[in-house]
Amino acid sequence: MAKGLFGSSLMKKFWMSITGLFLISFLLVHCALNALIFANDGGMLFNQGAHFMGTNIIIRTMEIVLFGGLIAHVVDGLMLFFQNRSARPVKYAYEKPSASSKWYSRSMALLGTLILLFLILHLYHFWLRTRITGLTVQPTHVFFEGHKLEDLYGEMKFVFSHLWVVIVYVLGCFSLFWHLLHGFRSAFQSLGLNYTKYKNGIAFCGDLFSVVIPTVFAAMPVSMYMGWVH
Amino acid sequence: MEKGMNLKLKVWRQKSTADKGGIVDYNVNNVSPDMSFLEMIDVLNEDLVKKGDDPVAFDHDCREGICGMCSMFINGEAHGPNRGVTTCQLHMRSFKDGDTVYVEPWRSEGFPVIKDLMVNRGAFDRIQQAGGFVSVNTSGRTMDANAIPIPKEDADKAFDAATCIGCGACVATCPNGSAMLFVGAKVSQFALLPQGQVERKDRVLNMVKQMDEEGFGNCSNIGACEVQCPKNISLEVIARMNREYLTANVKPEN
Ligand code: SF4
Numbered sequence: 001m002a003k004g005l006f007g008s009s010l011m012k013k014f015w016m017s018i019t020g021l022f023l024i025s026f027l028l029v030h031c032a033l034n035a036l037i038f039a040n041d042g043g044m045l046f047n048q049g050a051h052f053m054g055t056n057i058i059i060r061t062m063e064i065v066l067f068g069g070l071i072a073h074v075v076d077g078l079m080l081f082f083q084n085r086s087a088r089p090v091k092y093a094y095e096k097p098s099a100s101s102k103w104y105s106r107s108m109a110l111l112g113t114l115i116l117l118f119l120i121l122h123l124y125h126f127w128l129r130t131r132i133t134g135l136t137v138q139p140t141h142v143f144f145e146g147h148k149l150e151d152l153y154g155e156m157k158f159v160f161s162h163l164w165v166v167i168v169y170v171l172g173c174f175s176l177f178w179h180l181l182h183g184f185r186s187a188f189q190s191l192g193l194n195y196t197k198y199k200n201g202i203a204f205c206g207d208l209f210s211v212v213i214p215t216v217f218a219a220m221p222v223s224m225y226m227g228w229v230h
Numbered sequence: 231m232e233k234g235m236n237l238k239l240k241v242w243r244q245k246s247t248a249d250k251g252g253i254v255d256y257n258v259n260n261v262s263p264d265m266s267f268l269e270m271i272d273v274l275n276e277d278l279v280k281k282g283d284d285p286v287a288f289d290h291d292c293r294e295g296i297c298g299m300c301s302m303f304i305n306g307e308a309h310g311p312n313r314g315v316t317t318c319q320l321h322m323r324s325f326k327d328g329d330t331v332y333v334e335p336w337r338s339e340g341f342p343v344i345k346d347l348m349v350n351r352g353a354f355d356r357i358q359q360a361g362g363f364v365s366v367n368t369s370g371r372t373m374d375a376n377a378i379p380i381p382k383e384d385a386d387k388a389f390d391a392a393t394c395i396g397c398g399a400c401v402a403t404c405p406n407g408s409a410m411l412f413v414g415a416k417v418s419q420f421a422l423l424p425q426g427q428v429e430r431k432d433r434v435l436n437m438v439k440q441m442d443e444e445g446f447g448n449c450s451n452i453g454a455c456e457v458q459c460p461k462n463i464s465l466e467v468i469a470r471m472n473r474e475y476l477t478a479n480v481k482p483e484n
């Protein structure tokens with residue numbers, strides 16, 4: 001092998017797309033599960049789903065893999081960013097990049113950083129409290145058919161009662177939208193799967209995914225703040 | 231005779247690779263819209279020579295879009311504002327009287343400036359030498375290429391890839407300074423043909439290795455290269471190189 005599984009430019013791209021696609025699959029599961037809040041049953045269905053995810057051994061193991069995948073995506077991305085910067089040591093005096101490419105395609109590192117910042121806040125709000133420190137709202141538990149469930153729904157309502165939080169979350173969703181708009185199809189290109197025959201299909205799925213997932217995510221804090229779900 | 235345009239040029243001047251260089255302002259008057267961009271620079275140079283100044287050094291050869299020498303980054307775009315053309319095919323009718331025009335060399339770690347607008351594109355030669363060839367037996371019993379059956383579609387794709395003139399506009403325009411459109415084209419033109427099968431795996435591994443060593447950046451699929459390429463080489467060649475590389479890596483032996 002040329003430079004092993006990691007060293008070369010193409011292998012870095014390969015890992016970027018593999019981890020990216022893995023994170024995309026996570027987004028789908030995360031989004032679908034959280035959309036249970038829209039059942040309008042006082043969070044019953046959602047709390048059961050969250051309980052399952054929090055206690056299932058396979059899911060908990062995947063959680064570790066997920067953190068690993070995320071870190072790999074970030075580290076690989078930063079490596080690409082700095083290498084690419086040094087590939088042009090002297091900058092142009094006058095550049096017109098908008099003539100030949102989209103701003104979000106050129107700003108993946110920036111968008112990724114914004115998403116990461118959002119993610120730190122997001123993990124602090126929910127992951128830390130459900131997995132480690134315990135929920136902030138009282139009562140922290142609800143009962144369902146004799147089972148004691150953590151009231152993550154109540155926690156969501158509490159967190160999303162703050163306007164600034166809602167705004168930050170919506171901005172996070174916008175960053176995600178643009179990141180996905182480039183990242184989804186880019187992943188297939190890096191894997192060499194962007195065959196002429198599939199190109200339009202991949203582009204369509206990518207655009208659809210980039211719009212739908214962040215929109216559903218953004219709808220959660222907004223509708224909780226506005227009191228549209230109960 | 232109709233009076234030509236007057237232009238304000240901002241040209242990169244650099245005495246040598248070691249020199250720091252900088253933008254120098256020039257006025258060029260009476261430019262005919264029918265001139266090519268290179269002819270306009272010729273007019274400027276004649277002026278400079280008459281004044282006893284050092285003319286602007288720039289690469290050019292065929293002046294008809296086939297050699298790929300005329301590397302100029304014009305007003306923020308490789309080969310200027312038009313699509314599917316090189317600098318020698320860019321006509322002054324694409325500019326207006328009174329325009330300010332920036333002219334800079336390709337900017338890349340892999341293309342050091344030799345002088346003014348001339349860059350050293352030896353990196354492309356070294357990439358090509360690393361695998362961009364087929365070993366054909368020339369002992370006299372070589373099979374006539376026309377006798378080898380090739381699906382029309384493959385032949386067309388290989389030909390499209392082979393139209394790359396190695397100009398380097400893809401590198402110059404890429405925000406990542408990546409050379410993958412060029413390397414993808416060179417890998418593709420052989421990978422698609424039966425003659426290219428013998429060295430197929432080594433070719434992609436070695437060419438990518440050389441590309442990385444030359445200091446070019448990593449492609450992040452921005453797609454600016456495909457827009458600026460004078461030969462309209464498509465991003466598909468990069469996808470093909472990616473899968474050639476991945477399969478060669480996964481399955482290094484037969
Ligand atoms: S791929 Fe296009 S832009 Fe790049 S070197 Fe070949 S002809 Fe020039």
Ligand code: FES
Binds near residue numbers: 297298300316318
């Ligand atoms: S001078 Fe040959 S392509 Fe322009």
